Amino acid sequence: xxxxxxxxxxxxxxxxxETLDLPAGVATAGALVDxxxxxxxxxxxxxxxxxxxxxxxxxxxxxxxxxxxPSDEIALFPPVTGG
Amino acid sequence: xxxxxxxxxxxxxxxxxLTKGKTSIGGVVSFIGNVRGGGDGVxxxxxxxxxxxxxxxLAAIEQEANKxxxxxxxxxxxxxGKLLPGERIVLVVTASAHRADAFAANEFLVDxxxxxxxxxxxxxxxxGERWVEAQTSDDNAAKRWVKS
Numbered sequence: 001x002x003x004x005x006x007x008x009x010x011x012x013x014x015x016x017x018e019t020l021d022l023p024a025g026v027a028t029a030g031a032l033v034d035x036x037x038x039x040x041x042x043x044x045x046x047x048x049x050x051x052x053x054x055x056x057x058x059x060x061x062x063x064x065x066x067x068x069x070p071s072d073e074i075a076l077f078p079p080v081t082g083g
Numbered sequence: 084x085x086x087x088x089x090x091x092x093x094x095x096x097x098x099x100x101l102t103k104g105k106t107s108i109g110g111v112v113s114f115i116g117n118v119r120g121g122g123d124g125v126x127x128x129x130x131x132x133x134x135x136x137x138x139x140x141l142a143a144i145e146q147e148a149n150k151x152x153x154x155x156x157x158x159x160x161x162x163x164g165k166l167l168p169g170e171r172i173v174l175v176v177t178a179s180a181h182r183a184d185a186f187a188a189n190e191f192l193v194d195x196x197x198x199x200x201x202x203x204x205x206x207x208x209x210x211g212e213r214w215v216e217a218q219t220s221d222d223n224a225a226k227r228w229v230k231s
Contacts, residue, residue: 006133007203008214056201059136075133075201079217082130082161082202083116083173083193 001070003036005046006077009053012046022070029055030064032074047076054079084157085141087132089164092174101156102178108155110182112189114175120168124208130163130172133201137161144195148177151191152184159192161202191228198225 179185204215
């Protein structure tokens with residue numbers, strides 16, 4: 001799957017995007033974030049509070065219980081501040 | 084119509100192009116959002132966005148506005164990249180036969196794009212950079228339009 005990070009998530013994680021093999025047993029967007037948190041201090045810091053995060057799957061905003069699959073593009077970002 | 088671009092826009096020309104020849108239009112409302120300088124010490128601002136999703140979200144809210152109100156034409160232009168205080172960020176134009184639809188739809192579009200379109204503002208100040216945090220007041224403004 002393709003992962004995208006925006007705004008301060010990108011800074012804390014240290015990259016804007018990456019490709020990841022979906023780990024076995026990770027079925028939802030929330031479970032994916034829990035898995036990503038274990039990948040290093042940058043991830044742990046950026047993803048520590050899920051309430052400060054939003055997720056989009058294939059460019060659509062979804063909730064944490066949304067099902068994810070290997071072909072998905074998943075974006076993690078803070079609440080938006082445009083306009 | 085939706086446009087996401089780095090460059091500035093000419094408000095007069097955009098309105099002229101949008102409404103030209105459409106004689107059913109009786110009123111045009113425009114909203115222009117600028118980079119605020121003022122007392123915050125903001126030297127510049129960089130807007131990041133999520134290409135692909137941004138256009139999709141803006142198109143979806145424009146479609147929703149057209150469902151709720153009778154519009155003859157509409158336009159959303161949102162800039163990204165580095166902007167200076169006083170520069171234009173966003174233009175929302177709505178046109179309708181009677182002004183009530185254009186006014187309401189315009190406010191709806193602005194409120195919705197602030198809470199749904201994937202843009203993030205990074206402010207550059209003398210003390211360094213800081214990501215702008217989402218405002219509860221913006222969320223509340225958007226919630227006014229949620230149908231019960």
